[in-house]
Amino acid sequence: MADVTYDGATRIYPGTEIAAVDSLDLDIADGEFLVLVGPSGSGKSTALRMLAGLEFIDGGSVSIGGRDVTLTPPQDRDIAMVFQNYALYPNMTVAANMGFALKQRGIEKEERARRVREAAKVLDLEEYLDRKPKNLSGGQRQRVAMGRAIVREPQVFLMDEPLSNLDAKLRVQTRTELAELQARLGVTTVYVTHDQVEAMTMGHRVAVLRDGKLQQVARPRDLYSTPANRFVAGFIGSPAMNLIDVDPGNGPLQLGTAPITGAPASGTAVGTVGVRPEHLRLGSTGINGRVTVIEELGSQAFVHVAIEHEGRDEVLVVRDEGETDIQRNDNVQVGILGPCHLFGTDGERIDQ
Amino acid sequence: MSTERSQIVGQSRRSTIILGLAAWIAALLVFFPIFWMVLNGFKEEIDANSSPKLIFDPTSDRYTEVTTQTEGLLGFQEAFTNSFVIVAISTLLVLIMAIPAAYSLSIRPIAKWRDVLFFFISTKFLPIVAAILPLYIIGTRYGLTNSRIGLVILYTAMNLPLAVWMLRSFFSEVPKELVEAAQIDGAGIRGQITSVILPIVAPGIAATALLCVIFAWNEFFLAVQLNSVDGSTVPIWVSSNVSTRGNFLAKLSAASTLATLPVVIAGWAAQKRMIRGLAMGAIK
Numbered sequence: 001m002a003d004v005t006y007d008g009a010t011r012i013y014p015g016t017e018i019a020a021v022d023s024l025d026l027d028i029a030d031g032e033f034l035v036l037v038g039p040s041g042s043g044k045s046t047a048l049r050m051l052a053g054l055e056f057i058d059g060g061s062v063s064i065g066g067r068d069v070t071l072t073p074p075q076d077r078d079i080a081m082v083f084q085n086y087a088l089y090p091n092m093t094v095a096a097n098m099g100f101a102l103k104q105r106g107i108e109k110e111e112r113a114r115r116v117r118e119a120a121k122v123l124d125l126e127e128y129l130d131r132k133p134k135n136l137s138g139g140q141r142q143r144v145a146m147g148r149a150i151v152r153e154p155q156v157f158l159m160d161e162p163l164s165n166l167d168a169k170l171r172v173q174t175r176t177e178l179a180e181l182q183a184r185l186g187v188t189t190v191y192v193t194h195d196q197v198e199a200m201t202m203g204h205r206v207a208v209l210r211d212g213k214l215q216q217v218a219r220p221r222d223l224y225s226t227p228a229n230r231f232v233a234g235f236i237g238s239p240a241m242n243l244i245d246v247d248p249g250n251g252p253l254q255l256g257t258a259p260i261t262g263a264p265a266s267g268t269a270v271g272t273v274g275v276r277p278e279h280l281r282l283g284s285t286g287i288n289g290r291v292t293v294i295e296e297l298g299s300q301a302f303v304h305v306a307i308e309h310e311g312r313d314e315v316l317v318v319r320d321e322g323e324t325d326i327q328r329n330d331n332v333q334v335g336i337l338g339p340c341h342l343f344g345t346d347g348e349r350i351d352q
Numbered sequence: 353m354s355t356e357r358s359q360i361v362g363q364s365r366r367s368t369i370i371l372g373l374a375a376w377i378a379a380l381l382v383f384f385p386i387f388w389m390v391l392n393g394f395k396e397e398i399d400a401n402s403s404p405k406l407i408f409d410p411t412s413d414r415y416t417e418v419t420t421q422t423e424g425l426l427g428f429q430e431a432f433t434n435s436f437v438i439v440a441i442s443t444l445l446v447l448i449m450a451i452p453a454a455y456s457l458s459i460r461p462i463a464k465w466r467d468v469l470f471f472f473i474s475t476k477f478l479p480i481v482a483a484i485l486p487l488y489i490i491g492t493r494y495g496l497t498n499s500r501i502g503l504v505i506l507y508t509a510m511n512l513p514l515a516v517w518m519l520r521s522f523f524s525e526v527p528k529e530l531v532e533a534a535q536i537d538g539a540g541i542r543g544q545i546t547s548v549i550l551p552i553v554a555p556g557i558a559a560t561a562l563l564c565v566i567f568a569w570n571e572f573f574l575a576v577q578l579n580s581v582d583g584s585t586v587p588i589w590v591s592s593n594v595s596t597r598g599n600f601l602a603k604l605s606a607a608s609t610l611a612t613l614p615v616v617i618a619g620w621a622a623q624k625r626m627i628r629g630l631a632m633g634a635i636k
C-alpha cells in the first residue's frame with residue numbers, strides 16, 4: 001500500500017498540440033479512494049494510464065509510495081488495473097486469469113491456487129474458476145477482472161470505468177460492493193468515471209478534470225457545497241445547478257426580480273449566479289414564472305419554470321414535493337431558500 | 353412459424369436454394385480437375401488417354417510404377433524427403449522471424465512502420481526470373497546449388513514478406529488492452545507474446561503457416577533451376593514423369609495425386625487448428 005503523487009504530470013499525445021493531461025498536481029493518500037471524474041475527452045483515462053505506465057509522461061513526474069516511477073515500465077510498478085472492457089485473457093480459465101500475475105512473479109503453484117481461491121471466495125466466483133471468460137455473464141466477467149486485481153495485493157488499484165458495461169441495477173449494486181471491498185482491503189485506489197453519481201457515492205475525494213486540467217479536488221460534500229468554479233458547479237449534482245448569467249455592474253444583484261443576499265464586496269464583478277434546485281421553492285412569493293416541464297420522480301419532482309431575467313428568458317429547475325399537483329403552464333412564484341453561489345466573469349468562485 | 357431456423361428472416365426460400373446451388377456448382381467446377389486427376393491415376397494408360405470414362409477397373413499399378421526407384425533417376429522417396437525437410441525448415445524459419453516482426457509492426461509499432469511494411473512487400477515486385485542469374489551465380493560460388501540449404505534460404509526469403517503481412521493484420525486484431533493487462537500483470541515481452549498474443553492469433557499463425565507450406569511445397573522454378581541434380585523436390589519429381597516418348601497421363605496423374613496429398617493433409621490439419629482457435633474467440 002502506498003500514496004500516489006502526480007507532480008506537474010503532463011501528457012501530450014504525439015501528433016497533437018494540446019496536452020491531454022496538463023500539469024496535473026494531485027496527492028492521493030495511502031488507502032484513499034480517489035475518483036477522477038470529468039466529461040468525455042477530459043483526460044481521465046490518460047491520467048490513469050500515466051500512473052499505470054501505459055502512457056509516456058512528457059513532463060513532470062509520478063510517484064508511488066514515495067518512489068519516482070516516471071520512467072518505470074508497468075511491469076515494475078506493482079499496480080493492478082481493471083479495464084473498462086475487462087481485458088480478460090480469452091484463452092485462459094478464470095483461475096488462470098486471476099493467477100496470471102502471480103505466475104509472472106514466480107509464485108509457487110500451491111500458493112497461487114490458494115490465493116486465487118481466496119479471492120474467488122471474496123467475489124463469489126468459486127464455481128466459475130474452471131470456465132473461460134466467454135462463458136460468463138457481464139457481471140461475472142467484471143468480478144473476474146476485479147479478482148485479477150485483488151489477488152495481486154498491489155500497491156495501488158487503478159480502475160477505468162469498470163462498471164460502465166453493466167446494466168443500471170447491477171451497476172448500483174456493484175458500486176456499493178466495490179466501495180466496501182476497497183474499504184476492507186485498504187488499498188489506495190484511483191477510479192475513473194464520467195458518472196458523477198458514481199464519483200459522489202464512491203470517492204473519499206473526487207478530482208474533477210476538464211480539458212486535461214484539474215478543476216478541483218475535494219470531498220464529495222465539499223465539491224457539492226462549494227464548487228470551485230462554474231464548471232464544477234454545473235457538472236456535479238443531478239439535476240444540475242441553475243446557472244444564470246448576470247450582467248455585472250448593473251445595480252443590485254438580482255435573479256429575475258428576487259434580490260440575492262450575500263453579494264460580494266463591491267469591486268468584484270459577478271458573472272454568474274448559481275442556485276441548486278433544492279434551494280428554490282415554489283410558493284406564493286418570489287420570481288414570477290410559468291411551468292414548462294414537470295419531471296415527476298415519485299419521491300420528488302423537478303419543475304422547470306420559465307422566468308424573465310434581465311429582459312431575456314431563462315429556465316430555473318426547482319425541486320418540489322413528489323406527487324405535485326402543479327400543472328404545465330401554471331403561473332408560479334419561485335422563492336430562493338438557500339445559498340446562492342457566485343462566480344466571477346472568469347468562472348471562478350467568489351467567496352461570500 | 354414454419355420457416356426453417358437457419359433461414360434469414362425476410363429471405364425467400366427460393367433465393368436461398370438458388371444461391372446454395374450456385375455455390376455448389378462453382379465448388380464442383382473448381383474441384384472437377386482434381387477429381388479427374390485422382391480418377392486417372394487409377395486407370396490403365398490406354399483408358400486415361402481414350403475418351404473419358406467414369407466406369408473402369410481401378411488399378412494401383414500406376415502408383416507402384418511411380419514409386420519404384422529407377423537407378424540414376426530422381427526417386428519418389430528422395431524427392432519427398434527433400435521437400436519435407438526444405439518446406440518444414442523454411443516455414444519454421446519464416447514463423448520465427450515473422451512473429452517478432454509482426455509484433456513490432458502492430459502491437460508496439462516502431463517508427464515508420466508503414467515504410468517497413470511496404471519495404472517487405474516491395475521485395476515481391478521483382479519477377480523471380482529476373483533474379484535467377486545472380487541467384488545461380490551466388491549459389492554456385494557458395495556451394496548452395498543442388499543442396500537443401502540453398503532452397504531453404506530462398507523459400508524462407510520468398511515467404512517472409514507474405515507472412516509478415518498476414519501476421520501483422522492478425523496481430524492488429526489483438527485488443528490493445530489485453531497486452532496492456534499482461535504488461536501490468538508483470539509479463540515481459542516474451543511473456544506477453546507466448547501467454548497472451550500467440551494463443552489469440554494461433555488461427556492466424558496456422559493460416560499463415562499453411563500458405564507458406566503450400567507455396568514452398570509447390571515451388572518449381574527455383575527448384576528446377578538450382579537443384580536439378582541433387583536436393584530436388586516433389587514438383588521436379590512430378591515433372592520427371594512427363595515423358596517425351598509416349599503419353600503417360602495415368603502415371604502423371606498418380607504422381608500428381610501423391611504430390612497433392614501432403615498439402616491436403618496440411619490444409620486439413622491447419623483448418624482444424626484454425627476453427628478451434630476461432631471458437632476460442634470472445635474478448636469482452
Ligand SMILES: Nc1ncnc2c1ncn2[C@@H]1O[C@H](COP(=O)(O)OP(=O)(O)OP(=O)(O)O)[C@@H](O)[C@H]1O
Nearest residue numbers: 013016020038039040041042043044045046047194
Ligand atoms: N492515442 C491517442 N492519440 C492522440 N490523442 C489521444 C489519444 N488518446 C486520447 N487522446 C486525446 O486525449 C484527450 C483525453 O483522452 P482520454 O481518453 O484521457 O479522455 P477520457 O476523459 O478518458 O474520456 P472518456 O470519458 O471518453 O473515456 C482526448 O481529447 C483524446 O482525443
Ligand SMILES: [Mg+2]
Nearest residue numbers: 044045046160
Ligand atoms: Mg476514458
